[in-house]
Amino acid sequence: VTRETILGPNAELGRLSTPALVLDLDALERNIARMADFSRESGVALRPHAKTHKSVRIARMQVEAGALGVCCATLGEAEVMVDGGVGGVLITSPVVSVAKVARLVELNARAERLMVVADHADNVAELARASAAAGRPLRLLVDIDPGIHRTGVRDTEAAAALARQIEASHSLELCGVQVYAGHLQHVEDFARRSALAQEQHRTLADLVERLMAEGRRPAIVTGAGTGTHAIDAAGPFTELQTGSYVFMDVEYNAVDLRGDGVRAFEPALFVAATVVSANADGFVTVDAGLKAFATDGPKPEPARGAPAGSQYAFMGDEHGALILPPGVRLELGSVVECLTPHCDPTVNLYDRYHVVRGETLEDVWPVDARGAA
Amino acid sequence: VTRETILGPNAELGRLSTPALVLDLDALERNIARMADFSRESGVALRPHAKTHKSVRIARMQVEAGALGVCCATLGEAEVMVDGGVGGVLITSPVVSVAKVARLVELNARAERLMVVADHADNVAELARASAAAGRPLRLLVDIDPGIHRTGVRDTEAAAALARQIEASHSLELCGVQVYAGHLQHVEDFARRSALAQEQHRTLADLVERLMAEGRRPAIVTGAGTGTHAIDAAGPFTELQTGSYVFMDVEYNAVDLRGDGVRAFEPALFVAATVVSANADGFVTVDAGLKAFATDGPKPEPARGAPAGSQYAFMGDEHGALILPPGVRLELGSVVECLTPHCDPTVNLYDRYHVVRGETLEDVWPVDARGAA
Numbered sequence: 001v002t003r004e005t006i007l008g009p010n011a012e013l014g015r016l017s018t019p020a021l022v023l024d025l026d027a028l029e030r031n032i033a034r035m036a037d038f039s040r041e042s043g044v045a046l047r048p049h050a051k052t053h054k055s056v057r058i059a060r061m062q063v064e065a066g067a068l069g070v071c072c073a074t075l076g077e078a079e080v081m082v083d084g085g086v087g088g089v090l091i092t093s094p095v096v097s098v099a100k101v102a103r104l105v106e107l108n109a110r111a112e113r114l115m116v117v118a119d120h121a122d123n124v125a126e127l128a129r130a131s132a133a134a135g136r137p138l139r140l141l142v143d144i145d146p147g148i149h150r151t152g153v154r155d156t157e158a159a160a161a162l163a164r165q166i167e168a169s170h171s172l173e174l175c176g177v178q179v180y181a182g183h184l185q186h187v188e189d190f191a192r193r194s195a196l197a198q199e200q201h202r203t204l205a206d207l208v209e210r211l212m213a214e215g216r217r218p219a220i221v222t223g224a225g226t227g228t229h230a231i232d233a234a235g236p237f238t239e240l241q242t243g244s245y246v247f248m249d250v251e252y253n254a255v256d257l258r259g260d261g262v263r264a265f266e267p268a269l270f271v272a273a274t275v276v277s278a279n280a281d282g283f284v285t286v287d288a289g290l291k292a293f294a295t296d297g298p299k300p301e302p303a304r305g306a307p308a309g310s311q312y313a314f315m316g317d318e319h320g321a322l323i324l325p326p327g328v329r330l331e332l333g334s335v336v337e338c339l340t341p342h343c344d345p346t347v348n349l350y351d352r353y354h355v356v357r358g359e360t361l362e363d364v365w366p367v368d369a370r371g372a373a
Numbered sequence: 374v375t376r377e378t379i380l381g382p383n384a385e386l387g388r389l390s391t392p393a394l395v396l397d398l399d400a401l402e403r404n405i406a407r408m409a410d411f412s413r414e415s416g417v418a419l420r421p422h423a424k425t426h427k428s429v430r431i432a433r434m435q436v437e438a439g440a441l442g443v444c445c446a447t448l449g450e451a452e453v454m455v456d457g458g459v460g461g462v463l464i465t466s467p468v469v470s471v472a473k474v475a476r477l478v479e480l481n482a483r484a485e486r487l488m489v490v491a492d493h494a495d496n497v498a499e500l501a502r503a504s505a506a507a508g509r510p511l512r513l514l515v516d517i518d519p520g521i522h523r524t525g526v527r528d529t530e531a532a533a534a535l536a537r538q539i540e541a542s543h544s545l546e547l548c549g550v551q552v553y554a555g556h557l558q559h560v561e562d563f564a565r566r567s568a569l570a571q572e573q574h575r576t577l578a579d580l581v582e583r584l585m586a587e588g589r590r591p592a593i594v595t596g597a598g599t600g601t602h603a604i605d606a607a608g609p610f611t612e613l614q615t616g617s618y619v620f621m622d623v624e625y626n627a628v629d630l631r632g633d634g635v636r637a638f639e640p641a642l643f644v645a646a647t648v649v650s651a652n653a654d655g656f657v658t659v660d661a662g663l664k665a666f667a668t669d670g671p672k673p674e675p676a677r678g679a680p681a682g683s684q685y686a687f688m689g690d691e692h693g694a695l696i697l698p699p700g701v702r703l704e705l706g707s708v709v710e711c712l713t714p715h716c717d718p719t720v721n722l723y724d725r726y727h728v729v730r731g732e733t734l735e736d737v738w739p740v741d742a743r744g745a746a
Binding site (some may be wrong): 016017018019020051073074075076093094095096100105119120122123145148149150151152153154158182202233257274275276277278279280283285287290291294295296312315316317318319321331332333335344345348349350351370373 | 531647696
């Protein structure tokens with residue numbers, strides 16, 4: 001039984017036209033509730049990352065479950081969230097360039113509790129000038145490089161200097177620090193991931209101590225992804241910015257998230273594809289290829305509708321092969337679902353979610369911030 | 374000098390907000406003219422593939438230069454092209470499933486000279502039923518597998534049988550055959566690519582002869598990509614479905630297209646990115662990562678604004694590193710452009726083209742069929 005047969009009470013929504021993102025609402029709700037519970041129980045606040053789902057609707061569900069707001073990776077995502085009524089947005093990448101700083105200042109004028117990270121004196125100076133001209137203070141976090149060398153200041157000294165610069169500006173408000181250890185999120189072995197994360201915690205604790213010695217206790221210490229959330233909650237963080245837990249994907253499913261072998265979160269996001277060519281023994285061709293799945297991670301994992309033991313292989317822009325176990329056939333027109341390989345860039349390929357509860361297509365939600373830079 | 378400084382006479386279009394697709398109009402026009410010239414000179418018609426650009430505007434430019442229409446990879450692309458006033462659309466993948474066959478028949482009712490390929494008796498039977506019910510004949514091509522095993526019938530026998538089935542239906546019209554050798558397009562050595570393509574030509578010539586012997590001369594024999602167009606024009610093809618020549622990309626730039634070492638087409642498509650973090654010696658971080666470039670092919674190639682000898686490396690969803698030659702620095706806020714790694718899936722990440730002529734931003738065009746399935 002596959003979900004493409006679900007016309008039933010929602011005929012007006014039509015059948016799925018594949019390739020299509022399928023969102024399992026029961027699983028999504030459970031994932032959101034479980035991370036909210038974890039946040040409450042561990043006493044560390046939650047500001048989940050919206051770069052994963054890019055959906056105002058899902059952001060609101062997270063806030064209703066207790067989140068402080070959401071994180072955004074781009075200014076464009078933040079604009080969509082703010083204009084969708086989501087408060088407490090934190091932009092987790094530096095916003096640079098004249099055009100974007102102008103948009104940021106405009107957004108700050110209409111946003112509730114907007115924050116943005118910075119990692120460079122020139123950028124802080126530009127943000128100070130622009131927000132002074134706009135007449136509304138801008139709230140900043142110092143972005144600290146945890147060793148990825150992507151964004152962030154490189155050491156405690158540079159972090160303290162940037163914090164001083166922010167505090168010295170009347171148009172800026174220092175709210176805390178960010179350390180996001182993206183490179184540790186998918187380390188498969190829990191003990192090794194813990195050891196590496198705890199090393200970061202020591203550096204971070206030193207920084208917090210240094211800032212406190214200067215009279216600048218950071219109100220917010222933010223970081224942590226789905227892969228390290230359970231480890232980071234015991235560290236110096238005041239809030240977590242986990243994203244992928246809402247959907248899970250092939251990458252995160254391979255990771256023991258809490259060191260207990262228990263899967264705290266469950267796959268909620270799938271790509272539905274149709275068998276469009278069936279002229280061979282041993283495999284069929286489906287209509288989801290490298291414009292339908294992220295290609296930077298593992299391969300999509302066949303799920304509902306796919307025979308047990310089948311495997312997916314990319315076959316170009318619009319097609320993939322579903323390699324079947326010996327003797328198994330699949331008819332032309334069959335619909336199969338695959339677990340998404342890397343959920344964030346996969347979602348970014350689609351304009352909408354097909355929201356299902358069991359066999360029923362309940363709704364279609366827009367991917368509001370798709371492609372928003 | 375980079376193109377982000379181009380406010381000048383087009384201030385109302387604003388500065389580029391990166392990451393952004395930049396389309397060099399001069400280069401695009403030359404590429405379109407050169408392929409049109411090649412088609413005229415070789416006496417083989419041209420129906421370029423719109424899956425590359427997904428743009429009604431560019432499709433119209435191709436038709437104005439002499440193309441018969443455009444090819445589309447998905448039904449959704451075909452709907453966008455037809456509704457944008459483009460005639461002569463050929464859908465190059467089988468259209469399967471109740472929902473899509475219904476849409477196809479509706480499209481056929483409002484389209485001028487629509488065609489679609491088929492590779493399976495069940496699909497042909499469904500198309501016959503649906504188009505009979507709609508009262509307008511549907512024009513079909515038999516899709517033949519050139520050895521990729523993606524779509525297409527596997528041999529001459531099966532092709533002839535499908536042709537008979539189509540001809541036997543009053544609601545279907547047999548228009549010809551398609552053989553698209555996607556696996557040969559990027560074979561770097563011209564002699565080897567020629568030899569492999571010519572092997573396909575012999576099989577295809579046998580099929581054409583077989584159909585003629587049965588009184589079914591295929592009016593259309595379509596195939597050929599940018600990589601084999603010069604070879605295929607000398608083969609049994611009546612028309613070419615080249616796509617990437619309009620933009621070129623890192624992959625096609627590595628291929629000697631005509632065996633003469635002359636670059637017939639030139640790069641016309643770039644991704645502009647801004648330096649958003651500059652805290653290290655030896656590299657900077659730009660705001661274009663794996664949501665800004667296709668990741669299935671080679672790496673993006675630094676171009677305008679990037680120091681000679683610099684290299685791009687992916688650094689996550691929203692970021693990349695620009696690795697600089699020794700002693701070279703790049704300021705925060707600098708804009709660099711990269712040649713797209715694989716143009717089709719890169720375009721599919723963006724909602725619009727920033728169309729430039731030299732230093733001037735002339736227009737912003739929508740990527741009309743982005744994500745259209």
